[in-house]
Amino acid sequence: MTTPNTLEGHPAVRPAAVPASPPAGRVLAVATVVALVGLFASVLALLTQGWDGAANVRYVDAVQRALDLDARLEADVARARLGTVTHFDDLVRTQDQSRANLGPLRTPPAALTARAALDVSAQVARYDELLREKFFHTEQFKSELAVLRNALRLLPRAADDLRDESRVHAGPTGLTEEDRADLSHLLDAVLLLVVDPSFARTETAACALARFGVLVPAAASCPPPPGPPARVGPIGEALLRQSRLVVHGQLALDGRVRALLSLPVAEALHALQATLQSGLYAAEARRRGHELLVALAACATILFGAATIIRRLQAQAAALANTTRRLGVALAELEVERDRVYQLAEHRSRFLAMTSHEFRTPLSLILSSAELLGTYSEGWTPDRRRRHLERIRDAARHMTGMLDRVLLLGKAEAGMLEVRPRRLRVRELLEPLIEELRASVGPDRRLELVLDPPDPEVQVDDELLRHVLLNLLSNAFKYSAADSLVRLSVCASPEALRLDVEDQGIGIPAEDLPKILDPFHRASNARDFKGTGLGLAIVKRALDAQGGELQIQSEAGAGTRVRARIPQKREAI
Amino acid sequence: MLTALLFACTPSPTPTEERGGRLPAPALASTADPFEPIPASLDLDPRLVTLGGRLFADPALSGSGTRACTDCHVLEKGGIYPEDARPSHPDDGTGLYNVPTVFNVAFNFRLNWQGGKETLEEHFRAVLLNPRVMDGGSWEAVEARLSSYDADFVAAGFPSGVTAAGIEAAVVSYERSLLTPNAPFDRWLRGETEIPEPARRGYAHFKDLGCVSCHQGINVGGNLFQRFGIQADPFADRGATTRDHGRALLTGLPEDEFVFRVPSLRNVAVTAPYFHDGSAPSLPMAVREMGRVQLGYGLADDEVADIVAFLESLTGEWAGQSLAVLAAPAP
Numbered sequence: 001m002t003t004p005n006t007l008e009g010h011p012a013v014r015p016a017a018v019p020a021s022p023p024a025g026r027v028l029a030v031a032t033v034v035a036l037v038g039l040f041a042s043v044l045a046l047l048t049q050g051w052d053g054a055a056n057v058r059y060v061d062a063v064q065r066a067l068d069l070d071a072r073l074e075a076d077v078a079r080a081r082l083g084t085v086t087h088f089d090d091l092v093r094t095q096d097q098s099r100a101n102l103g104p105l106r107t108p109p110a111a112l113t114a115r116a117a118l119d120v121s122a123q124v125a126r127y128d129e130l131l132r133e134k135f136f137h138t139e140q141f142k143s144e145l146a147v148l149r150n151a152l153r154l155l156p157r158a159a160d161d162l163r164d165e166s167r168v169h170a171g172p173t174g175l176t177e178e179d180r181a182d183l184s185h186l187l188d189a190v191l192l193l194v195v196d197p198s199f200a201r202t203e204t205a206a207c208a209l210a211r212f213g214v215l216v217p218a219a220a221s222c223p224p225p226p227g228p229p230a231r232v233g234p235i236g237e238a239l240l241r242q243s244r245l246v247v248h249g250q251l252a253l254d255g256r257v258r259a260l261l262s263l264p265v266a267e268a269l270h271a272l273q274a275t276l277q278s279g280l281y282a283a284e285a286r287r288r289g290h291e292l293l294v295a296l297a298a299c300a301t302i303l304f305g306a307a308t309i310i311r312r313l314q315a316q317a318a319a320l321a322n323t324t325r326r327l328g329v330a331l332a333e334l335e336v337e338r339d340r341v342y343q344l345a346e347h348r349s350r351f352l353a354m355t356s357h358e359f360r361t362p363l364s365l366i367l368s369s370a371e372l373l374g375t376y377s378e379g380w381t382p383d384r385r386r387r388h389l390e391r392i393r394d395a396a397r398h399m400t401g402m403l404d405r406v407l408l409l410g411k412a413e414a415g416m417l418e419v420r421p422r423r424l425r426v427r428e429l430l431e432p433l434i435e436e437l438r439a440s441v442g443p444d445r446r447l448e449l450v451l452d453p454p455d456p457e458v459q460v461d462d463e464l465l466r467h468v469l470l471n472l473l474s475n476a477f478k479y480s481a482a483d484s485l486v487r488l489s490v491c492a493s494p495e496a497l498r499l500d501v502e503d504q505g506i507g508i509p510a511e512d513l514p515k516i517l518d519p520f521h522r523a524s525n526a527r528d529f530k531g532t533g534l535g536l537a538i539v540k541r542a543l544d545a546q547g548g549e550l551q552i553q554s555e556a557g558a559g560t561r562v563r564a565r566i567p568q569k570r571e572a573i
Numbered sequence: 574m575l576t577a578l579l580f581a582c583t584p585s586p587t588p589t590e591e592r593g594g595r596l597p598a599p600a601l602a603s604t605a606d607p608f609e610p611i612p613a614s615l616d617l618d619p620r621l622v623t624l625g626g627r628l629f630a631d632p633a634l635s636g637s638g639t640r641a642c643t644d645c646h647v648l649e650k651g652g653i654y655p656e657d658a659r660p661s662h663p664d665d666g667t668g669l670y671n672v673p674t675v676f677n678v679a680f681n682f683r684l685n686w687q688g689g690k691e692t693l694e695e696h697f698r699a700v701l702l703n704p705r706v707m708d709g710g711s712w713e714a715v716e717a718r719l720s721s722y723d724a725d726f727v728a729a730g731f732p733s734g735v736t737a738a739g740i741e742a743a744v745v746s747y748e749r750s751l752l753t754p755n756a757p758f759d760r761w762l763r764g765e766t767e768i769p770e771p772a773r774r775g776y777a778h779f780k781d782l783g784c785v786s787c788h789q790g791i792n793v794g795g796n797l798f799q800r801f802g803i804q805a806d807p808f809a810d811r812g813a814t815t816r817d818h819g820r821a822l823l824t825g826l827p828e829d830e831f832v833f834r835v836p837s838l839r840n841v842a843v844t845a846p847y848f849h850d851g852s853a854p855s856l857p858m859a860v861r862e863m864g865r866v867q868l869g870y871g872l873a874d875d876e877v878a879d880i881v882a883f884l885e886s887l888t889g890e891w892a893g894q895s896l897a898v899l900a901a902p903a904p
Contacts, residue, residue: 086607087789088796092682093596099691140828142797150783150803154869238869241804 029308036304040297055109056280062104063273066127069098070134070265077138080145081257088142095135102128109280111287116279123272130265137260144256148249151242152194158239159187165235179230182211183239190243197250205247212240216248343518347413350520351406354532358402362395369395405534408467409519412541419461419545421569426490427455429462433469441477448487456492459568464542471535472501472562478529480505480559492568499564508554516552525556539564596680596791601762607780607789610759611839611889615679617746620729624722625747628740633718634701636708642744646675648891650900651843652751670816671851674844676891677837679749681795686849687823688798688834693745712737753840753889753896761886768886775883778876783868792837793887799835801849804869807862816850842885843900856881 076091105124108117162183165175175183186208193201207222209215212230232240369388377385411417434447469488476486480503489500508516512523519537536552539562543550546566554560597612628634632641645654652674670686678684683691690696701709709715716735723734731739758776760766768776779785788794798820801807808817813831815822820829833849841847846854853859857877864872872880888897 086605086785087609089596089599089609089790092790092796095682096595139798143799143832146786146797146799147803149786150868153783154804241869245803 032304033301036297036301040294040301044294052110056111058104059109060273060276060280062101063269063276065101066098066105067266067269067273069094069101070131070269073098073134073138074261077141077257077260080141081253083149091138091142095138098131102131109276109283111283112276112279113282116275116282119275120272120279123268123275127265127268127272130263130268134260134263134265137256137263141253141256141260144249144253147245148253151245151249154238155187155190155194155242155246158235158242159191161235162187162239165233175232175236176230179232179236182208182230183232183236186212186243187239190246193247193250197254202247202251205243206251209240209244209247212236214240214244216244216251218247218251347519350533354520355406358532359399362399365395366392402532405467405532405538409534409538409541412538412545413519417464417541417545419464421459421461421546423457423459424462425455425457426451426492429465430469430490433466433473437470437473437477440474442482445477445482446485447473448485450487450489452489452491456490456497458492458497458566460497460566461546464546465566467542468539468564469499469501471539472499472564475535476501476503476505476560476562478505478531479503479507479526494568496568497566499566500561501564502559502561504559507556507558507560508552509556513552513554517550595682606762607785608758608762608793609791610762611677611680611752611754611756611791613754614752615749617750618730621743621746622750624725624729625743625745625750627725628719628722628744629747631719634707634709634715634740636704636710636714638718640707642675642707645672648675648751651840651896652676653844655845655900669851670849671846673836674840675748676751676753676889676896677792677795677839679752680790680792681834681837682797683834686833686836687820689823693748694741697741697744697748715740751891753891756839756887756889758883758886759889769882771879771882772886773883775879775881776886778880779883782864782870782872782876784863784880787835787867788838792839794835795837797835798829798832799867800830800832802831802866805866807866819849838884838887840888840896842881842888843896856884860884 073091073094076085076094079085080088080091102124105127106121108120108124112120162180186205189201189205189208193205202218203221206216206219210219210222211225212232213225213228369392373380373385373388373392377388380388408417430449434449437447438445473486473488480486484504487500487502489498489502491498491500506525508523509525512521515521516523517536517540518533520533521537522531522533540550543564543566548564548566551563551565552560553563597609597615600609600612629642629646632639632644634641646652647655654672673684673686678693683689684693684696690699701707701715702711716737719735719740726734726736726739726743729739729743757766757768758772761768779788787797787799790796801817801819818830820832820834821827823829842856845856845859846852847856847859848862853862860877860880861872864870864877885897888895890896891899
């Protein structure tokens, strides 16, 4: 078998079919991937580091809570000032919560830039400072409120005592009329101040106090007392004391509430909120930028990876297609080779079958005739002896002819058919041939011979041409009825010699036509006729050897027309 | 978009209304009474409370190894130092101060007479390291003296054993746990019981005379500063000494002269002597003096008796027993 050699020698199966990436390209690809992964990782780190959404929300909430608590503290103070609460626990609670809320505020969100965090810290410190101040005022407020409340509680009692005293101690032992009038005036002024705490009332009350040498801050513009403070006795002292506490307390408390409410705590917190918002907004924007970068890096990585993969797949697909194509070619060649091998094997077996059969018949004829002659020829007539000797001769001639044809075919198959063309007249060839044919098919078969021109001269190998004509004509006679006509047309031109053999015989079935030229192949309708299946094969080989052509037109049951064409070589060539 | 999701995923913060305060939420719906009852307990880590209780009674806290917290805060006697002679607390050149009770300190807005300490933690650190009080030395020294507590601190949630933070947390937790609920007055406030007629009259006087202007809230005091001597000079007889200047010693402000933290009147019947200097040995004397110098009243004997009856109704329970019974002198 030659198949392995053929495959091995084929370029399609060489290992170099898939081209290897050049080393420089691979290094570049690896470097790009590493760079992308690095970018991706660093931006991811940037993103995750210092971003805690919950912490940001907590911080923003804490600032809002500080604002709420500040408003609540002021409301608590206002309620206490109005006297609608009976204890300070609510105030203490609000202060405690404000103080506790400072803890989370002291750590600015990590998402802020160092500068923004510094700003926030400074504003928190400012808030802390203001809060402390507010708490200081709150503490003072509580104390002053308690004092004022009790002084207001005591004032009516002191007024009662004064009235009782004036009733009981009318006369020289008690207060002077003038002092009593002054005390009454003071009492009135203080009571009016309590009911209507205006600046004018405050001033009046303060001046009334100053008359007794008791100075409160609002008494700056009072007229100087006419003389040294009067001695007003224990009852007058009590009234003076409560009056002073009320006037002073009222003044102090209102100033305290004003101071407390005017502390810009809310403003500081609003500023903090603004800083925080812009800081977080910037952080958010940065983060979005980082997210975009990450997304871009991810996309780039994915695209790069995809492109690499696609390129590699494309290369592999191309290599595969190439390999497949080459394998296809190799396969087709293999199939041709295989068919040839099968054909050879078939020929061999057919040859064996044919020879065993075709040779056995004449051999047995020769044997039987020879034995008969050897044993009984003494008593035979010379005619009978001659008949048997002719039988032996015919059989031997048949075998010789068959051997000739087999050998000719073998030579042709082996490409060793020698062509020795020579110039000759067609009639010179045809006449002995027709004689020979008549001898084998019988003298009464009809052959129509058409020659154009009447006796052309051609350049052919006469031996091969003899094989061609003998086979074609004997087939024509063999496969047609005895009374039918066989026509041989010979047409010679300077280009070619054309031979047409027509009969009206059984024809060749269409399915047999493709194989009719194979050696030993016999048409399905030719089983009843003796034959070897070598005739047309020999014709074909003989024509091939001379560069000729063979055309067969046939219809089963209607007849066959075979045309052989042998090109003519010019003298000059 | 991502951020919006993050924000959306953040659980809405739990209401912090009750967090960050030393006072419990109001228990009474009515605001007619200026008081709130003491709650039965606070939300504290029981492991820390137990451990803090042992430390509170352990003299190993002090530098000398001889003085425990309970030496000056005798719990059975109302959480104060009950003897006539007062220890040097805090004897930092200002003179001696009467030891305030440790009961219900959780609700005081400031600590000490001057109100210099805002939290119990701050107070504990100061007292522990003050050479004239506990003389603890340094935190390292305190930790070393308490090394036998290592396993207990680990069990209480401090994996590295005895630490300053652990000691402080434990002691302060214990102090916060020292509440005296169920005083007759509290139970009366809650409508669970009656209080004697004199106590009811005393409560009315207490409110009418103006005591309630300062002694109000859950601790009946303990939530504001006030000058000692509004209507009269309490030091006229003996002359004011350094410590009598009170809060001004701390702040240097003229308006803080003679100002003190208003003490709680809870358990006041069992915490004699009274005032910052312990100058009032009995409750009637203290009430009379308060009426004179703070309110400008010369209280009548029956008024004093009624007010004292009311104040006695403020004595609560500790460890399931009334402090009035616990602190009663042995027969």
